[in-house]
Amino acid sequence: MKQKWFYIGRLSGYSLQSLQKDILSGLVVGVIAIPLGMAFSIASGVKPEYGIYTTIIAGILISLCGGSKYQIGGPTGAFIPILFGIVMTYGYENLLIAGFLAGIILFLMGIFKLGSLIKFIPRPVTIGFTSGIAVIIFIGQIANFFGLAGIEKHESFFRNIREIVVHFHTINFYSVLTAGICLVTVLLTPKFPLKIPGPLIGLLLSTFVASLLYPNQVATIGSTFGEIPSHLPRFEIPNITIEKIQQLIGPAFVIAVLGGIESLLSAVVADGMTNSKHNSNRELMGQGIANMVTPLFGGIPATGAIARTATNIKNGAVSPLSGVMHGIVVLFILVLFAPYASSIPLASMAPILMVVAWNMSERHAFYHVLKTKTEDSFVLVVTFLLTVFVNLTVAVEVGLILAVLLFTKRMSDIxxxxxxxxxxxxxxxxxxxxxxxxxxxxxxxxxxxxxxxxxxxxxxxxxxxxxxxxxxxxxxxxxxxxxxxxxxxxxxxxxxxxxxxxxxxxxxxxxxxxxxxxxxxxxxxxxxxxxxxxxxxxxxxxxxxxxxxxxxxxxxxxxxxxxxxxxxxxxxxxxxxxxxxxxxxxx
CATH class of the missing domain: 3.30.750.24 (STAS domain)
Incomplete structure (x- = not known):
């Protein structure tokens, strides 16, 4: 039984050829994870380096302790609205506490074998809030795409739209050009048999053009957030009090549920691609451990990343070592190239996130449920609208309550x-x-x-x-x-x-x-x-x-x-x- 838990027990039949495959897949996914980690972190309202810290620490721990051989963990777009709301309401320090509490909740969910219960969350609810998150991410990047000046970020969707409209006259055409170069590159590179991921090519190309042809004309990571340090932050335990626990337990629960859903969905995708079988309860425990440790180093909440996990498999991953390798690659790049990352334009990050939002929008599934014109359509629309116009916490709560009530009615009609x-x-x-x-x-x-x-x-x-x-x-x-x-x-x-x-x-x-x-x-x-x-x-x-x-x-x-x-x-x-x-x- 112990052998199943310890990492070494998951490497039976491992060979030098397997190690080579894991190194290659880890290298590719690690390179992809760097711009995404920074982009998700910025969109969540915190400094870009916190996303990199999360990618390193959570990525390694989720691979070591999780229940899927191929899972790649780190910051994801699904967390952006809830994390941004916490930062705006409670501040970054309390975000770390919320993430730590979410880790405890996830670990307990795994201990009490609640992994299978998350699968019972109705599909219209998950599609609704996922599509809502995609809209929030996309709209949130318009200001950086067009280089708008004087923008203040708000938790309210309406107020953010108003900021864009009021300040649209401050459009920076250099930013539009930079974002356009990155966007076109990201969209075109999948059409060519290249091993280097499109987001990285777009990021490097647009940064090079901006630095060479019109330096100091667009906002960069360095000019907005300061220089990115080339080392991990020191270990520090957050100041957790009873009052803060009472204040943050609600947001922490939403982070835990959302993280559990995302990680198990990613594990299911990995199972389908590899004909394998993950351990859902162990996966929740691994996610819990990662989210308890990551805040101690300044990292934000993390979960399984579906796109990165799929990329990991497509590049030949054999074992969890590929996930460990991806974290080591990110750490290596952080130490060597952190100063150069400060010159990346925010306009280069915007189209990457916009494409992520478009891919995660589940627009086909949304339309499929909507056209049925059933009670599920109602749950879908309500969850979507509440996610966009109120917040994710309310959306999930109301969506689940509506789904339960409508299910009860259906059963009573039977x-x-x-x-x-x-x-x-x-x-x-x-x-x-x-x-x-x-x-x-x-x-x-x-x-x-x-x-x-x-x-x-x-x-x-x-x-x-x-x-x-x-x-x-x-x-x-x-x-x-x-x-x-x-x-x-x-x-x-x-x-x-x-x-x-x-x-x-x-x-x-x-x-x-x-x-x-x-x-x-x-x-x-x-x-x-x-x-x-x-x-x-x-x-x-x-x-x-x-x-x-x-x-x-x-x-x-x-x-x-x-x-x-x-x-x-x-x-x-x-x-x-x-x-x-x-x-x-x-x-």
Whole structure:
């Protein structure tokens, strides 16, 4: 068991050729990660070097401790709105605390094996907030793309749009040219068989043109944020207090949930590309460890990066060593080339983030859900609009609540309770709904088909459908529960009300009860109250039992003939025999 946890246990069959592949893939992904790390960091409202620190530390730890062999971790675009909001509201120091708390939450989620629960977050919610995040990132880069001056960043989407409109007259055409060069390069390089990633080529080319042809005409990382240090920051424990925990636990929870979703989605993508299988709970624990350690070195929250993970696999990664190598490459470049990074124009970073936003927008999935015009479309639109115009925290909370409420409604609509009788035209006399009419309805036995989950959303309707249709007091109430897959305590409570109320003057029988509902009835003691002899595996057995407990005096003269035995019980067969004898004597 220990071997599965320790990193060395994941290198069985590893060879020198495998190491070469991991070094190559780590080198490629590391080069890609540098501009993305800086861009995501700047867009989140913090200095670019913090994104590099995150790429190094979190990238190495997620590979070492995570549950996917191919996962590449680091800062991602999905975090930008929530991190920017925290920085604007609470400051950078408190962002580190929120990230640390998120790491604890992720680690505990892995410990308590909650990895599978994240997969149950509805797709419309994830598409909605992902598309909303993409819009926020894209709009947030317009100012840098056009080189607008005097822009103040706000958490409010409307205020940011207003800033762009008010200051658009300050457009810097040198910035537009720089951004255009980078954008065209990023869009065109995938069409050529190049090993060097497009974002890096675009960044270098546009920086070179700007430095050579029009120096000091565009804002750069150095002129805006200062020089990037060529070393990691010193280890420092944030000042965590009870008050700060209470203040930041909400944002930390959102970071943890979002990080968990992103990392597991990335791991699933990796599984599909490599025909492998990740460990979701271990992945959450690895993400938790990374996010607890990274803030101690000034890094921002991190998660699995889908695009970088896919690139890692495409370049031949064999083991988690490729992820470790990618972090080492970034560290090496930081130490050697950090001063040069300060001359990168902000206009060169903008198109890279815009392309990231476009790729993560899930526009095809958004349109697909939208055109269904169902409750899912409503959840999608609400989550999207709240992400853009309010904030990600509210969007996720409201989206999940709406999804749960709509799911509850759907399940309650599935619950159907109908009166039933044997079908006389069926040779097996199968009990079916819609066989009951005014002329054919046994006054002493009421049979109901109960279909659908009997839970809190449907329990009251179940009780009312039975009590409203029993306008007399039959001797036997038979509930056919073969199509009730699930029952909760609320459903049991309403069933108990029916059973205990009806048992005062009649008999309650249950047939075809599934294991889960039967287990609930056993635990609450209702099965004991009903009596084990009143539970039947087959409805036919229950009907035979019911016919033996009728008041036969009430059957005499009955013309309903609900069951085949009714001709005997009602005395009708005697009249038929007498008529036949009379006809025989006369003839």
């Amino acid at each position: 619950m159907v309770t109908t009166k039933a009788l044997p079908n006389p035209k069926n040779k097996h006399k199968k009990v079916e709904a819609h066989m009951v009419t005014d002329a054919r309805d046994c006054p002493q036995i009421s049979i109901y088909n109960v279909e659908g989950p009997l839970f809190f959303g449907a329990a009251q309707a179940f009780e009312q459908s039975i009590m409203n249709t029993i306008n007399y007091k039959p001797k036997v109430l038979l509930l056919r529960m073969g199509k009730v897959p699930f029952m909760d305590t609320t459903g049991e409570s309403y069933l108990s009300s029916i059973v205990k109320g009806f048992s005062k003057y009649g008999i309650v029988l249950l047939s075809e009860v599934k294991p889960q509902p039967k287990s609930v009835l056993n635990k609450t003691g209702l099965s004991h109250f009903i009596g084990e002899d009143h539970f039947f595996k087959h409805t036919g057995e229950a009907i035979n039992f019911a016919l033996k407990h009728l008041n036969e005096d009430k059957c005499i003269g009955c013309k309903h003939f609900a069951f085949r035995e009714c001709t005997v019980l009602s005395g009708t067969h005697k009249d038929v025999e007498e008529q036949r004898r009379t006809e025989f004597t006369t003839s």
